[in-house]
Amino acid sequence: MIDDMAVYIANLGKYNEGYLVGAWFTFPIDEEDVKEKIGLNEQYEEYAIHDTDNFPIAIGEYVSIEELNEMYEMIEELPDYIVECLDEFISHFGTLEEVVEHKDDIYYYPDCETMTDVAYYYIDELRRHLATFHPAYRTTLTMKPTGEIWIWAVALLKQAEVCARYHINAGRSATSIVATDSVFLF
Secondary structure, three states: OOOHHHEEEHHHHHHHHOOOOOOEEEOOHHHHHHHHHOOOOOOOOOOEEEEEEEEOOOOOOOOOOOHHHHHHHHHOOOOHHHHHHHHHHHHHOHHHHHHHHOOOHHOOOOOOOHHHHHHHHHHHHHHOOOOOHHHHHHHOOOOOHHHHHHHHHHHHHHHHEEEEHHHHOOOOOHHHHHHHHHOOOO
């Protein structure tokens, strides 16, 4: 998706005179190439972005080439699942820069359509990572999850990871000791 992003840049002076002089450019965009292809010079200095192709966010007509290249570089850093919904993430975080800054805080749940699906996803992760769970805790893991308790599953997973790190750092076996002598707080 990122490889085929392009923008149509038009000579604004010619456009105002009634002529459409412009070209499609792929990223990264070379400013000298733009000047040459659309006839920018002392008489016609201004340009405008008239169209985009596969550009994942809405952009203004008067965005500079430098800003376009910066946006492209930031978008390149993002995984595809964020790029596919980039406008939604920008509306949540405020700016593209904020999305890039928080990209590691965005979790992708493949095949999850509801919060109940996310709860099941976390419980499956718990079962997979903590196969030797203490019997007293196993019954709570077999409870039917609902969308409202998905936070519980997240908290349990994070608490288990903290306990595992504690025991590993203390030189103990995380797989056998964590389940038997760690306290989980809810």
